[in-house]
Amino acid sequence: MLGGIALRHRYDDDLGQIGYGIRPSARRRGLASWALAEMLREARTTLGLDRVLIPCLADNVASARTIERNGGVLEGIRETGDVRVRRYWITLTA
Template structure:
């Protein structure tokens, strides 16, 4: 079973184990999750930072959870050029099992339109090839519809055949290829 859940403290142990899996696989960037360190910028964003040591504590992990939840709010400070986005953690059979992350960006900037799209997701290496991403994207479509999006742009690298299959399994229609990105539109209803 795959579920989409808003970030919650119950995922801490599994989330940190997943982080270790991503590091072991040499995958630093995780679509749908966001970085642990965001520097301050000239547009007034004060920056944010989380360390592994801090996230090992209840208080530190609670701060990360709040940070991820607040990303959906219009008035939350964010890096210049970023838009509100709703972050979900992909869960499994165990209510504390973290399988990955998925984010729905509420609108598109020129960068998002060309490269990243409305939806980004990543599945921890140990949970891949089990249909997790396909089901997570399927579950995200009604959530995107609830945000007023009748269709979402979902992109993947041209070399990422697995992600292309996830998008196509959810009704994705290829619009074009721009550089190394395949760009699909997926109806939300």
Template sequence: MPELIDPTPRLAASFTEALHEFTAADPEVAHSWTGMVIDRFQRPGTDWVAEYIAAELGWRTAAPDGFVPVTTLWWAEGDTYLGRISIRHRLNEHLARIGGHIGYDVRPSARRRGHSTAMLAAALPHAAALGIDRALVTCDASNTASRKVIERNGGVLEDQRGTTLRYLVPTA
């Protein structure tokens, strides 16, 4: 059964496979989290996954200027990386408009199996432990799947700003 875990080098091979899936599935991936990971960390001949994980874990307590602390957890089953969820500890102006408290993605080969809904449900107690009573979770208005995930987790539409839908999701 899948569960949220801290990022771990034990899943390095599966995590790397997932990055390749994201790249193959979306030519615009260079402008996303996946593109950032590949550009910043992935270098042949290095233990780049361990370096990436150390950076992710460091963001929990010390975010660079202009960013907020974030807890990233991996959704995994055994040795298989299925996705990730990021819980931002607080909002800055940009996140209050567009990004929200929680962002998530599921690797393409694991989509349409309920992982996003289960992963968000599993992350809500983590958000509550950070003092977040109602998490702001956003998605593009055209992303029907993500809207359903948020609504299945109790999300109530607060408003729409441009093409971004902004939902409040109770964490307890």
């Protein structure tokens, strides 16, 4: 097991629609970018979504870069309790 990714069928304003994680020993191999790209394709083709929300911790630079490489546009940074979260939207194209 190198990591996991989940596509939520219901919109959740705090969790977003896609969440992922890669085992530390498997990072820096492009796995997160690949998995996110595949999940975006699934969100478009199977669920018919035209955009998705993907949050990440504000200090998680690697995840922010992965999301941005896949077309993520930063909506802003929110305080959720004692955690700061970046919120990205990705528009899904045909």
